Amino acid sequence: MPIDLAQIADALPERRVTVIGDALLDVYLQGRVERLCREAPVPLVQIDATQDLPGGAANAAANLAALGGRVTFVSVIGEDADGARLRRALRERGVDDTSLIVDRARRTPAKHRLVADGQMVARFDSGARRALAADIEHALLDRALAACAEADVVVLSDYGYGVFTATVLGALAGLGGRFTAPVVVDSRRLTRFAVVAPTVVKPSYTQALALLERTADAARGGRAERIAAQSERLLQRTGARIAAVTLDTDGAIILEHGRAPYRTYARPARAPRTTGGGDTYVAALALALASGAETPEAAEIASAAAAVVVGKDGTAVCSTAELRALFAGGEKRVPDARALAQRVEAERAAGRRIVFTNGCFDILHRGHVTLLNRAKGLGDVLIVGVNADASVARLKGRGRPINALEDRLKVLAALSYVDYVVAFDDDSPRELISAARPDIYVKGGDYTRDTLPEAALVESLGGAVCILPYVGDRSTSGIIERIRRVVGG
Structure with missing residues (x-):
């Protein structure tokens, strides 16, 4: 098949995507340092602006929407101010919030970052990581399974805030075989998701080593080769057909049953201050697969989208217009x-x-x-x-x-x-x-x-x-x- 990544990027919009996962609110407090505080030897930061952005699985949903996907986002938030701010941030980015479930006993997870003169000086988190109650689990599964049946691709984004309980994973067992749509999983606990029979998993290099029960090598060189040598074992541990192992500045190595490993390379960028670049990677990879791209093509699309957001600050998204500009080369x-x-x-x-x-x-x-x-x-x-x-x-x-x-x-x-x-x-x-x-x-x-x-x-x-x-x-x-x-x- 002829390969034209710009054509594939043009085919991304209008794909139906179901995202299931942990919704977080990312708050950026932007300010400047005026002097040291009198109460303690810490900088006094004058706040000039506050920015609310979708985080966690919500960031994956926002990236999918930015790339033109028609997103159904299934998650749980609290009945609180942070939940309302997250809803507003999702709507502003074109993500439908009607499938969010409100749990009155839950606090919406939020990560607040204090940025002074362009430098992050502190982060303080709030919200519960506890598992869902039984009635919330059932409500989530009803919406999730209905949305999966209509989707061109399904993304499971696990940030460890309690959405993916044993009951939820049990109900999603075999999801990769029940529907024709690809299922893409992003989690630090990928072995738990093997029951889903995912099409693709996206571990980082460190996470892949943990799955293989190996310790990190101090030398950075040869990371792709070390992972490629364990291709079949990694796929077996995760139950996936494809594993996209991200290597930060070294790009990624793509492992697939029956094919030689495929390498993508990171484009040069300044020292990144981006949060959630992995969500961008997952979003672009998922939409490309939903558009009929072969695995190497989808990996190139994902690499390009990640390169776009690495050039930005904070929790960022990549649009199809930015992809086209990058592909102009x-x-x-x-x-x-x-x-x-x-x-x-x-x-x-x-x-x-x-x-x-x-x-x-x-x-x-x-x-x-x-x-x-x-x-x-x-x-x-x-x-x-x-x-x-x-x-x-x-x-x-x-x-x-x-x-x-x-x-x-x-x-x-x-x-x-x-x-x-x-x-x-x-x-x-x-x-x-x-x-x-x-x-x-x-x-x-x-x-x-x-x-x-x-x-x-x-x-x-x-x-x-x-x-x-x-x-x-x-x-x-x-x-x-x-x-x-x-x-x-």
Whole structure:
């Protein structure tokens, strides 16, 4: 199937989503420090503004709404001021609050953050973590199961505030098999949710290690590889078909039964002050799966959405407009060989290993994606040279390319593991190779070292040639031929 992440992002709106989980209120008290307090040696903060935002599962619901999802949010709040403020915050963000259940014996969980001159100086929490009473459990389950039956995707967001009791989980047992909709689970206690038979779980690296009963390694390098080596065990422990293990600044590793692990990479960002980035990741992943995306495509959508919110402060959301802007890929576009040499010089000065590959990439498909993903894993910076339209026509014949150069560059730039894209007019990327001086030059499996024209140049510049195998039965020509057969009847 051809891959275009911008098209998938456009397909996210109007999907019906059911979110079940712990509703929290995130309160930000914004102010400035004027002096030290006389009563104690602490700063006196003059509050200038108070902001109420949906938190916990409510943040996941708000992110789904921001991406265009039609959200039914099933949760429990208290009959109190914080509950009323949370309702108002949800409505302001387009989330229907009619499925919220009011428990008069419960205090709405809230997290208050005191931010002075842009720096968080304190957090104070309120609200109960106790389990639900029996009558509240039954009311929640009635609404939850009815909403699941109508959903395109179900999200279970557990923050440990008592919504997911043993009774609730028992009623949700086998949910992943009862409905056709994918079920996505985000929880620090994933083994409890194995009975649900989830489609996807999203542990962090630390949570994945706990599931595997392993301790964290002090070294950060190789985290993805350590998790990938335990893929089947992790999936078995969680009862899921897919596990998206987030690695914060190292991106994520996606594990799936019957498929090789797939890696996404975090985009560079300033030191993040974002809360709830995992909710954004889950929301985008869930909507992409509901839109028919394959697992790697959904993971790329989720990675991109998370990159958007990491650039913000506080509890934030990502919109479809922001996704489209990111997928335009402007910051990854390199105009020519001279500019490429400058970019590479800076990357190499930072100690990064340079990988280069090239091709037409006319209709991006799983074979391309797999090759590029593996290529990135060979180094730190992946540069993709792309044949210009005239060059493709000379190499592939009449009627090619199917997609113009501008479209092909945008689609490639949208992939998290592609760092730079640069076009070339000649039939060979020799000028780009000379500019990049790659440590590794990667090509697909229809070449050998002896039949690759650029091999001698790469080696003369101190680099190595790596031939990666293609995914079987995946080619642009094959896709075009299948389309012609369908169109021709």
